[in-house]
Amino acid sequence: MMDVNQFKGHEQVVYLHDKETGLKAFIAVHDTTLGPAAGGCRMWNYDNEIDALNDVLRLSRGMSHKNAIAGLKLGGGKAVIMGNSRTDKTEALFRSFGRMIDRLDGKYISAEDVGISVEDMEIAAEETQYVAGLTKGAHASGDPSPFTATGVFLGIKAAVKYKLGKESLEGLTIAVQGVGHVGYYLCRHLHAAGARLLVSDINQDALSRVQQEFGAEIIDLNMILSVEADVLSPCALGAIINDDTIDVIKAKIIAGAANNQLARDDHGQALMDRGILYAPDYVINAGGIINVAAETRGAYDINWVNAKVENIYDSLMTIFGRSVAENRSTSRIADEWAHEIIQAARARK
Numbered sequence: 219m220m221d222v223n224q225f226k227g228h229e230q231v232v233y234l235h236d237k238e239t240g241l242k243a244f245i246a247v248h249d250t251t252l253g254p255a256a257g258g259c260r261m262w263n264y265d266n267e268i269d270a271l272n273d274v275l276r277l278s279r280g281m282s283h284k285n286a287i288a289g290l291k292l293g294g295g296k297a298v299i300m301g302n303s304r305t306d307k308t309e310a311l312f313r314s315f316g317r318m319i320d321r322l323d324g325k326y327i328s329a330e331d332v333g334i335s336v337e338d339m340e341i342a343a344e345e346t347q348y349v350a351g352l353t354k355g356a357h358a359s360g361d362p363s364p365f366t367a368t369g370v371f372l373g374i375k376a377a378v379k380y381k382l383g384k385e386s387l388e389g390l391t392i393a394v395q396g397v398g399h400v401g402y403y404l405c406r407h408l409h410a411a412g413a414r415l416l417v418s419d420i421n422q423d424a425l426s427r428v429q430q431e432f433g434a435e436i437i438d439l440n441m442i443l444s445v446e447a448d449v450l451s452p453c454a455l456g457a458i459i460n461d462d463t464i465d466v467i468k469a470k471i472i473a474g475a476a477n478n479q480l481a482r483d484d485h486g487q488a489l490m491d492r493g494i495l496y497a498p499d500y501v502i503n504a505g506g507i508i509n510v511a512a513e514t515r516g517a518y519d520i521n522w523v524n525a526k527v528e529n530i531y532d533s534l535m536t537i538f539g540r541s542v543a544e545n546r547s548t549s550r551i552a553d554e555w556a557h558e559i560i561q562a563a564r565a566r567k
Contacts, residue, residue: 226279229255231271235315235470240306241299243315243317243559244271246278247326249432255295256350257281259315259339260333261357262455268290276299276456276478281507283556284500287533288302288526290511295326303333313339318343329362332398332455333397344567352511359518362506367403369505369530370475373522374408374449376534377471381495382448388412393437393447393469396454397424400475400506404433404453418442419454431560437479443467450474457481459496464488473497483494486549497534498552 225247234243247255257278273298282294299306299315311432319328319342329351330339336353343349354359374392378384392408393416394401402424409432417434418441419425428434432440438446442465450469453456455479459467464485472479472494479499480486490498508526512518537555541548 219282223319227277227553228275228278230324231275232318233267234318236311236317236318239308239310239314240301241311241314241318242267242301243297243299243318243327244274245297245319245322246274246295246414247322248275248278248296249282250256250293250325251560251567252282252286253260253280253291254327254348254514256285256290256329256507256514257294257296258326258329258351259297259334260331261299261301261307261338263302264298264300267300270298270300273324273456273478278475280500282306282503282560283553284507285511286556286559287501287552288511289505289510289529290508290526292507292511292514296331297326297328299334302319307338309341312341313345316349320346322348327510327514329506332540350513352513355356359509359513359520361399362509364403365523365527366400366475366503366506367407370400370404370405370451370453370473370502370526371411371526372531373502373534374451374471374473375495376531376538377473377495378449380535380538381471386392386412390414390448391416391446392449392451393417393442393445394434394451394453394454395419395442395458395474397421397428397434398453400503401453402428404451405434405548406476409433416442416447417447420489426480452479452507453475456499459485459489461485464492465499467492469494471495471497473502475503477503480549482551483553486547492549496548497539497566498537498549500556501533501537501552502530 333439452474
């Protein structure tokens with residue numbers, strides 16, 4: 219079923235279909251007030267086009283908010299390709315995707331997301347200049363996942379400081395749902411900081427890797443949300459905070475890299491009512507798009523990137539403080555803050 223509430227100020231939604239390559243995809247441009255819409259491309263085996271459309275609409279809106287609070291001169295956009303990322307990828311498919319991005323003439327800039335590798339985007343980049351997160355090119359910086367993970371790590375430290383009053387993660391138990399690109403790098407940070415790791419993933423190789431390297435304990439996929447932990451860090455797909463899961467979560471903090479963790483906007487308030495501190499996903503996971511934004515500035519500057527990523531800590535502390543002072547959910551505070559930034563920019567125009 220189509221959720222019409224997902225259409226919240228979107229400027230443009232494009233359906234892409236190339237019969238020759240089998241490409242079926244959506245590109246959603248939510249808002250370009252701050253600059254060209256930027257956001258990663260996701261490849262997922264959606265059940266149908268409606269599910270894919272719902273996802274791209276939610277993801278693109280989140281990118282507008284993410285880029286605004288991160289202080290980037292970028293709007294919000296996203297792309298989703300329908301298909302199995304393990305079996306359906308071809309060079310021709312990504313070339314077709316690149317050509318279709320190019321037809322938008324710079325209104326949307328793509329990068330990697332779930333199911334998409336740097337190598338995939340480099341194929342698309344042979345057909346268009348509107349791709350970032352590459353390893354080749356004058357301003358290329360490679361996979362943005364490590365920067366996303368660093369931002370999430372800093373965000374977890376902010377949440378632990380605010381909620382638990384602890385400066386260190388030493389001895390804390392952190393449950394990480396999803397140990398792909400971002401989840402792996404996050405586990406490395408957490409292990410180095412002395413945290414005990416509980417992990418789950420559908421990929422057994424990824425689980426074995428973090429188990430061997432970081433001593434992580436593997437938890438059943440169906441149990442990771444309800445384990446006893448200080449922090450739950452969702453780093454897989456979205457909508458994991460919903461009517462069925464909120465009451466089983468035992469962690470006092472939710473802080474992870476996954477996009478659209480709340481199935482509905484009001485679930486942020488439900489978490490607050492249960493005394494759970496939620497780090498709004500698009501604030502804590504902005505490290506990757508910050509790194510991508512650096513590529514679009516004309517001259518890649520790692521110091522600029524690091525300063526922006528480090529500011530995630532301060533942004534979250536501001537949101538946490540306002541949430542308590544105003545007795546409103548952190549998700550609501552973040553949404554309104556992003557909206558204020560975009561509205562101010564629109565007024566200046």
